[in-house]
Amino acid sequence: MxxxxxxxxxxxxxxxxxxxxxxxxxxxxxxxxxxxxxxxxxxxxxxxxxxxxxxxYEKPAFGITTIEANGHEIAIHERVELTKPFCELRRFKRFSDDQTSLAAMKQQPVVLVVAPLSGHYATLLRETVRTMLADHKVYITDWTNARLVPQTEGIFHLDDYVNYVQEFIRHIQGIYGNCHVVSVCQPTVPVLAAVSLMASRGEKTPLSMTMMGGPIDARKSPTTVNNLATTHDLQWFESNVIHPVPGNFPGAGRLVYPxxxxxxxxxxxxxxxxxxxxxxxxxxxxxxxxxxxxxxxxxxxxxNAVLDMDAAYYLETIKTVFQDFALVKGTWEVRSPEGNLELVKPQDIRHSALLTVEGELDDISGSGQTQAAHDLCTGLKAVDTRHFEVKGAGHYGIFSGKRWRTMVYPMLKDFILANNRIEDRPAGSVKSATSKQNTLHTV
Structure with missing residues (x-):
């Protein structure tokens, strides 16, 4: 109502x-x-x-059409690589007819940026993507407003989020042989779960994981967001913030957090x-x-542009991350697409370097919450891990604005490059289109 x-x-x-x-x-x-x-x-x-x-306020566009790299203007074409009921995997494909730029871009790392599903659209990371495109091949998760998803597509669970991330990683690895993952805020938890499950099965995992301002262990330095979850039971959230989508949307009747x-x-x-x-x-x-x-x-x-979240996903996140602390307690089980329950064991990760980033003044994910990932990933060597606290930065400052550009990104770029092991790519992963006037190469 x-x-x-x-x-x-x-x-x-x-x-x-x-x-x-x-x-x-x-x-x-x-x-x-x-x-x-x-x-x-x-x-x-x-x-x-x-x-x-x-x-x-409707969903904004990324609007990234060109960037500057190595003194040259690079054209950007945004396209959807994979479509799932609740998410699209978007790629920002780079075009250049400059041979020097093309040669450099071919050798650059490929990165999957996992955007938050916590209210705002993935375009909140527009500056993150724009900055990274100068030195990386970039993909991003673009989450769908739940009120636009018909009920026939079923319910979206936190487990589905974890499974989506695994599928996207495998897709990119199938093209390039490897990838790096950057998660910002909320997705740090499901991304760590996704990589952990892949490691436990003996699958190839990303070359590196960068986790920025996320609630890996929400017990540390609790913020207003954390306190809201711990001072109310799940029934309170169901009764007060969950509502059915009105009849004028494709997802009419779906229960959502509006x-x-x-x-x-x-x-x-x-x-x-x-x-x-x-x-x-x-x-x-x-x-x-x-x-x-x-x-x-x-x-x-x-x-002001916000999206609805499926009620099941939202409530399960509250319970798993902010009430049960299931990840850090080692009790979180994720249901695979085949229906099997699998225990999340970050200690099984051995081949994905870990970087955690926190803002000194972050009032959403408190100090130490993201750094806690290091305590869980005990299978990694010290040389493969790094933590960085951004002095003077709040939550948004670690992925946008001056501090992101001058402090965080240079360090993140170096970390990814240091852990990038070039592998052979399948034939045809880089294409070119020829015109009468010039050859426009894409990466």
Whole structure:
């Protein structure tokens, strides 16, 4: 009922938001006689802010079409490699007709970036992907909004997440012979489980695992997120945050943790900061500071775009990761696609180097939670492990922004390169397309 009420309210607000947008544009139009008056400028800024607060935020695009690498412009083509009911594996394919750039890119490591399924879309890692494309072949998990998945596709469990990651790793290994995995926040736990299960079966595992700001052991330095999970039982979450998808979506009737409730939770963690940000945006509009205003728009276009999570996956994550601490206690069993229960044993990992990254000021995954992976991966030699704490960085600062670019990425790049063992690739893994004017090579 709550979800339906929210959708009704959103539908009622939509025409007013569009009206506010149109009015703002009209009042700021230089051809409008009163547009340069103080009253018109304040009214325009006010209507624009109302539009931003009232509009519906859809899934953003990655929008990565070119990058700079080795002094050359590299074209990027985004495409879907694999499609699963609840996720797409996306590849950012690089194109160049510069032979030097092509030769360098052919030798670069391939990386699977596992994006969080915790409210925001995978595009939250846009800057992570853009930065890594200069030195890596990059794939990413792009999770699907659960309200768009028909009930005929079944329920999505935490076990399915783990199995998806294994399938994606095998797919990339089948093309290149090897890969590296980078997980950011929530997926650190299922990624460690996926690699552990592959190791226990004697399968080839990724050359390296990088885990950034995730709740491997949520008992350490508990945050507000951790405390919410430990102070309420699972029945409370089922009763208060789980709702059926309304009938106007393909996933009608599916039980989900709605995106709008998650967004309310995000904002409630720092309400004063968000209020001040919107007020600063209003002032920037009055001053004509378009660069700062555009920065605000881009941030909130991403921040306000949220997706629904299948209820089973969400509740199982709460119980497994934040209440039972099953991974660190050695009690977590994952059901394989064949229906077999397999115990997750990180100590079986012996051939995947481990890097953990934490932000000194992270208020989502507290200090030590990610580093705890080293205590579990006892089968690795000390020379194959490394931990890095990013001074002055909060949660988002470890994968986007200045600290990511200047502190984290150079270290991550070197770590991956140091653990990259080039293997023969199957014929045809690198293709080229010829035109009359030039040869455009892809990697």
């Amino acid at each position: 709550l979800y339906q009420l929210y959708e009704t309210q959103r539908a009622l607000m939509e025409p007013f938001a569009e009206y506010a947008h149109a009015t703002s544009k009209m009042l700021s139009n230089p051809l409008w006689p009163i547009s340069q008056t103080n009253t018109a400028q304040r009214a325009s800024a006010g209507f624009d802010l109302f539009y931003r607060l009232g509009k519906d 995106g709008f409730l998650q967004h309310m939770g995000f904002v409630s963690m720092n309400p004063d900061r968000h209020a001040m940000s919107h007020y600063d945006y209003f002032k920037d509009l009055l001053k004509g500071n378009e660069d700062s205003a555009e920065h605000h728009r881009k941030f909130y276009d991403e921040y």
